[in-house]
Amino acid sequence: MSKRAVVLVSGGLDSATVLAMADRDGYECFGLSVGYGQRHSAELMAAERVCASLGCEQHRTIHIDLAAFGGSALTDESIAVPQAPTEGIPVTYVPARNTVFLSLALAWAEVLEAFDIFVGVNAVDYSGYPDCRPEFISSFESMANLATKAGVEGRKLSIRAPLINLSKAEIIKQGAALGVDYGLTVSCYQATESGAACGVCDSCRLRRAGFVEAGVPDPTEYVTN
């Protein structure tokens, strides 16, 4: 049996790249997406396309209503998505999102007897979220090994974040080399239902600049231009 991995796939550029990397490294990939009440549900359709195009063994979308807690522009219609960079932790931060996502991935990994979880967090060209930092990932991994049968039985579970130290341009270059079709992905915080990007939110700005810097043609469809 080839080694299995659970890969968190959001439908965005980063996680598509991570999936291609896990596939290259010989993992049998199980793609996990989370519908969490996000405004930009075009993401979830993109995740489905990305998993199909990169040969996931299975893809599951699990739904959980983080919007019930509020507190983020990504889940709360009454908080506007900023159109320009802001100071500190931005309002697009979804409380404990990566902790919740990784916990779900951990649950599935345990059932699948997978000992690797891949996640596309990135601490370089990112939005300043606390749960994208390397020290968070490392701490989650320690916790995960105490939380599960794997740990009790002496198997080591790894949280793999291969993008953590890459710039957006480096991510795009590596993904393009692996044949990722970024036209399938959606990064925008307020994408239209068909997946067209606003071009002005934090996520669009980082993505756009990344393609320019990487010298890779940007396949994104922007609403404004």
Add this chain to the structure above:
Amino acid sequence: MSKRAVVLVSGGLDSATVLAMADRDGYECFGLSVGYGQRHSAELMAAERVCASLGCEQHRTIHIDLAAFGGSALTDESIAVPQAPTEGIPVTYVPARNTVFLSLALAWAEVLEAFDIFVGVNAVDYSGYPDCRPEFISSFESMANLATKAGVEGRKLSIRAPLINLSKAEIIKQGAALGVDYGLTVSCYQATESGAACGVCDSCRLRRAGFVEAGVPDPTEYVTN
């Protein structure tokens, strides 16, 4: 403003006791229950009753389909709930359940600006689940402080597990002294819709023996006797 706490309330005996303890300690309590595809949904109705009877400021039930991952007798109809003690980690273990629950509590705590999360895990009279051990709780707390704004901003977030070193009998004695009405709670892994307990599963056995040892009258309604 009084200090806020998120309290995980399952509807069982342990979490009801924890809620009474948090209330006694002066916290404004926000009860969180998780519908995770468990067989024994009578639990969730019990959680609602327990939160109402112990004066929670708010009670929310969030739904997430852990049954989609399978692998546990508590979420998978094709795996039988054992009627007698078993060796090792039992099939009633739900993969990563406490990690997922605590992550959701963390998300809500962050929105509420609560810095205390209470959970009824217990490492004495328990079922041998890896995510009930003190080292897991302590590791989750470290991770939580790196995962959230609280940690970035230098506030300390605490995971409080006041039952961790108590026997079932001690838990019952303390809860009874605090006025907990255990007749409202449901512990059974296969309770009927009305909340009647089977009397033979692991959870029933621990509960039943606890009342006997504590010398507290057992208000549980058992199907078999």
